[in-house]
Amino acid sequence: MLTVHHLGISQSERIVWLCEELGIDYEFKRYQRRSDNALAPDDYKALHPAGTAPIITDGDVTLPESGAIIDYITAKYGDGGLVPSPSSPNFADYLFWYHYSNASFMAVLLAKMMIGEGSADRGALLDDRIERGFAMLEDQLGKSDYLAGNELTAADIMMGFELTTVRAFMPFDLESRPNIRAYIDRIQARPAYQRAMAKAEPEMAG
Ligand SMILES: N[C@@H](CCC(=O)N[C@@H](CS)C(=O)NCC(=O)O)C(=O)O
Known part of the structure; x- marks a missing residue:
C-alpha cells in the first residue's frame, strides 16, 4: 500500500495533492514538527536517512524527495495523468517548471529564509541536511561504483557537479568519506568527463 508520510506545513502537501488529483488509493500519515527547532520528529527522521518531507513508503520502497516521489507515483500509479508526453507542445514547459520549482526557485527561497534571521534553528536545519547528504552518499557509494548501480547514469551527472566544481568554492573534508573520494576519482578518470x-x-584544469 502506498503511504504518504506528511509533515505538517511542509512540501509533502504536494504529494497529498498529487494523490488526490490522480484519484489513487493511499494511506495518509501526518506528523508534527518538533516544538524546539521545527525539524521533523525522530519517528519521521527514522523513515529514511534523508530525514526530509515528503517521504512515501510503498512495499519495500521508502522514497524521499518531492521530484523522485512525483516521478515514482505518476509512472507507477498515474495511468498517464498529469505528465504531458514528449509529443505534446507543452512538454518543454512542463519539464522546465517541474524542475525549476525545487531545483531553483525553492532553493533560493530556502536560502533567503536561512539568512533571514540567522537563528540557531536554521543552522540546525542546514547542518542536519549537509551531514545527512554526505552520509547518504558515502553509504550508497559503498554499495556500488555509481549512484544507481555500477554504470554511470544521469543521476551521477546531476550529483557530480556538487562533488567536483562546488568543492572548489566550498571545500568539505573527505578524510572520513573514502567512498565519496573514490567516486570523485572515478568520475574524474572518465575520458568523457x-x-x-x-x-x-x-x-579549472589541473
Ligand atoms: N528538496 C526536498 C526538500 C524537502 C524539505 O526541505 N522538506 C522540509 C519541509 S518543507 C523538511 O523536511 N523540514 C524538516 C526537517 O528538515 O527536519 C524535497 O522536495 O523533498
Whole structure:
C-alpha cells in the first residue's frame, strides 16, 4: 500500500495533492514538527536517512524527495495523468517548471529564509541536511561504483557537479568519506568527463 508520510506545513502537501488529483488509493500519515527547532520528529527522521518531507513508503520502497516521489507515483500509479508526453507542445514547459520549482526557485527561497534571521534553528536545519547528504552518499557509494548501480547514469551527472566544481568554492573534508573520494576519482578518470571539463571549465584544469 502506498503511504504518504506528511509533515505538517511542509512540501509533502504536494504529494497529498498529487494523490488526490490522480484519484489513487493511499494511506495518509501526518506528523508534527518538533516544538524546539521545527525539524521533523525522530519517528519521521527514522523513515529514511534523508530525514526530509515528503517521504512515501510503498512495499519495500521508502522514497524521499518531492521530484523522485512525483516521478515514482505518476509512472507507477498515474495511468498517464498529469505528465504531458514528449509529443505534446507543452512538454518543454512542463519539464522546465517541474524542475525549476525545487531545483531553483525553492532553493533560493530556502536560502533567503536561512539568512533571514540567522537563528540557531536554521543552522540546525542546514547542518542536519549537509551531514545527512554526505552520509547518504558515502553509504550508497559503498554499495556500488555509481549512484544507481555500477554504470554511470544521469543521476551521477546531476550529483557530480556538487562533488567536483562546488568543492572548489566550498571545500568539505573527505578524510572520513573514502567512498565519496573514490567516486570523485572515478568520475574524474572518465575520458568523457575529462573531455567535457576541458571544454566547459578550461580555467579549472589541473
Ligand atoms: N528538496 C526536498 C526538500 C524537502 C524539505 O526541505 N522538506 C522540509 C519541509 S518543507 C523538511 O523536511 N523540514 C524538516 C526537517 O528538515 O527536519 C524535497 O522536495 O523533498
